[in-house]
Amino acid sequence: MKLFSSYNRILSIITLTGLLVIGFLFYQTLGQYLNKQIDDHLFEELLEVEDFTHVKNILPSPDGFDDVIVEYKKIHQVTNKRRLFADTNFYNPKKKHTESARYLKTELNLNGQPYQVMIIASKFERQEQIKSIILIILLPVIILLLILWLVNRILIKRMWLPFRELLSNIKAFNINQEKVFEPIQTNIEEFKELNKAVLDVSLKVKSDYREIKLFTENASHEMMTPLAVINSKLDTMLQSNTLGKEESEILADLYKATSKLTKLNQSLLLLVKIDNNQLQDKEKIDLKALIEEKLNYFQEFIQKRSLQVQTNMSPFSISANRSLMEILINNLLSNAIRHNYDGGSIQITLTKDNLIFSNTSAQSALHPGKIFERFYKDNTSEGTGLGLAILKQVCLRQNYKLSYGYEQGYHQFKINFDGPENEIR
Amino acid sequence: MKFLIVEDEESLRKSIDQYLTAEGNICxxxxxxxxxxxxxxxxxxxxxxxxxxxxxxxxxxxLKYLKKINKTDGVLIISARNSLDQKIEGLSLGADDYLIKPFHLSELYARIQSIVRRRHFNGNTIIHFNEIEIDTAAKETKVNGKTVYLTRKEFDLLLYFIANKNKVISKAAAVEHIWGDDADMADSFDFIYTHIKNVRKKLTDSGCKDYFQSVYGVGYKFADV
Structure with a gap:
């Protein structure tokens, strides 16, 4: 739930119950007050009836009053002199319908005769009054509340605007890109603080990341010279005339290990280079020609494993860095060859915007989220475990969409070149 | 031939020296x-x-100084940095080739010879090895005057072995020479065997002696014994 709706919910519950309680109490008090007024009026009427009979010696006519109805009933004896006030309904002969009313009932002697007198007054108009009063008071309150709620909403929206900006800037922040985190302009102290904290963190993360990259680069470079020494010493040993079978086998293993270490180092350096955007010169590259060139380059590997290569390529050119594209095709192709089985097949499809490499393999479907991670590989692979990571990095840098799928025994790597920056200008 | 090795890593310098002087060069x-x-x-x-x-x-x-004093010595740059910019800068300053560490001594020697060939024997790019005659400019191979048709990679391989004649070339060095280091085919060392077999067959079919010798699964040697 959003902060605003949460805040709003609490506010509206309180306002609504408050309004109901206050309205109810208000209505009750007002009703009682009005009843009291009517009761006073009824009492006055009673006094008037007494005066009238006293002066004129006759009972006043029941319809002789403007707004009340008086009823007389002869009784034997006045037993209860108490005056009783209560609510009732009565038929209004003038308006010809039943209305709620209030009456005063008492027993008294009129002209020496005991009578039960009942005076009834209509409450209709008073009730209408109450309604009007409540409406007059409550309506502005409700309107005021609505306005307050609206103002609140706009105000909060505006107040949180810097926060939203900040959030979108944080989301846009990418450690891999040169662009630093953009601080926002705000006068609100809390946001200023948050801004500063995020800015500090982003700068720290950036510099740490840069340092790690620099470290990787330097470490890999520093390793090259010792590797060169090992290589040259191996080459020197290989020339020895006294080399037996056992020593040769050891040498062969050493060569393999050294070569693997060298590749690993080169791959790491390449990753750093791609990360650093060092390969930026773009040119128009005929992808179809490039793939055909690479197929030719790897043809011995393909023949040795008797792989069937099916190509379905339409001419497609792209504006990109040549080295990166070569690495891309190299990695895709060597991956498809290396993880294949003898007599397997490779399908290469190049359409407008899409390049798909599919290959058969002894392995079943791979984990699509993990295969592009650095050093993720199965135990049987003798590769560096960086080939696909490099592939991913190249695609990431060039805004290509790289995806992996497994369909009917084929591992499929698909690259979608569809991006605004990749059009040929 | 006479070479100068400018390298601060002593053990590397020594290995290069050893490899080159064994071939009768002076370092x-x-x-x-x-x-x-x-x-x-x-x-x-x-x-x-x-x-x-x-x-x-x-x-x-x-390198700049060398060019300033108008010397025409061949220059092969050996660097641990595989940076395109530096490569371009080095070559534009007049270096003949650029080799990235780590390298195989056989590769180094093949490159040196190629540089010397280009510098010294202007136009004459024919290499002889007994009955084999290789024209490096025309990329042609002849055995006893008869042309042998080799693929580009086979030709490169033969030239590589002849440049390092009497030396054992490791499989790793041969693979790297032919496919470069971007192939990432570390598990395909044994694969060079097929390739050498093809070259061997084409040569012997044309009446050439078999000069390839296998050295226990670690490498091959091209020598006249």
Whole structure:
């Protein structure tokens, strides 16, 4: 739930119950007050009836009053002199319908005769009054509340605007890109603080990341010279005339290990280079020609494993860095060859915007989220475990969409070149 | 031939020296910028092996100096940095080739010979090995005067072995020479066997003696025994 709706919910519950309680109490008090007024009026009427009979010696006519109805009933004896006030309904002969009313009932002697007198007054108009009063008071309150709620909403929206900006800037922040985190302009102290904290963190993360990259680069470079020494010493040993079978086998293993270490180092350096955007010169590259060139380059590997290569390529050119594209095709192709089985097949499809490499393999479907991670590989692979990571990095840098799928025994790597920056200008 | 090795890593310098002198070449050493500066001012070399990062200076400065004093020695840059910019800078300053560490000595020697060939035997690019005749410019191979048709890779392989004749070339070195280091085919070392078998067959079919010798699964040697 959003902060605003949460805040709003609490506010509206309180306002609504408050309004109901206050309205109810208000209505009750007002009703009682009005009843009291009517009761006073009824009492006055009673006094008037007494005066009238006293002066004129006759009972006043029941319809002789403007707004009340008086009823007389002869009784034997006045037993209860108490005056009783209560609510009732009565038929209004003038308006010809039943209305709620209030009456005063008492027993008294009129002209020496005991009578039960009942005076009834209509409450209709008073009730209408109450309604009007409540409406007059409550309506502005409700309107005021609505306005307050609206103002609140706009105000909060505006107040949180810097926060939203900040959030979108944080989301846009990418450690891999040169662009630093953009601080926002705000006068609100809390946001200023948050801004500063995020800015500090982003700068720290950036510099740490840069340092790690620099470290990787330097470490890999520093390793090259010792590797060169090992290589040259191996080459020197290989020339020895006294080399037996056992020593040769050891040498062969050493060569393999050294070569693997060298590749690993080169791959790491390449990753750093791609990360650093060092390969930026773009040119128009005929992808179809490039793939055909690479197929030719790897043809011995393909023949040795008797792989069937099916190509379905339409001419497609792209504006990109040549080295990166070569690495891309190299990695895709060597991956498809290396993880294949003898007599397997490779399908290469190049359409407008899409390049798909599919290959058969002894392995079943791979984990699509993990295969592009650095050093993720199965135990049987003798590769560096960086080939696909490099592939991913190249695609990431060039805004290509790289995806992996497994369909009917084929591992499929698909690259979608569809991006605004990749059009040929 | 006479070479100057400008390299601060002593053990590497020694290995290169050993490999080259065994072939009857003469090697001079320089461990620092200063030593290199003095040596190349005084003597002439067929080829200078130049490391770019020296303890007291930049190898590229030596290259600039060499060109300034109008010397025509061949220059092969050896660098640990595989950077395109540096490569371009080195080559545009007049270096003949650029080799990235780590390298195989057989690769180094093949490159040196290629440089020397280009510099010294202007136009004459024919290499002879007994009955084999290789025209490096036309990329043609002849056995007893008869043309043998080799693919480009087979031709490269043969040239590589002849450049390093009487030396054992490891499979790793041969694979890297043919497919470069971007292939990432580490598990395909044994694969070079098929390739050599093809070259061997084409040569022997044309009446050439079999000069390829296998060295226990670690490498091959091209020699006339």
């Amino acid at each position: 001079d050493h320089a461990a620092t910028y200063e030593q290199g500066y003095q040596k190349l001012s005084i003597y002439d070399y067929d080829c200078i092996l130049l490391d770019l990062t020296l303890p007291d200076g930049e190898g590229l400065q030596l």
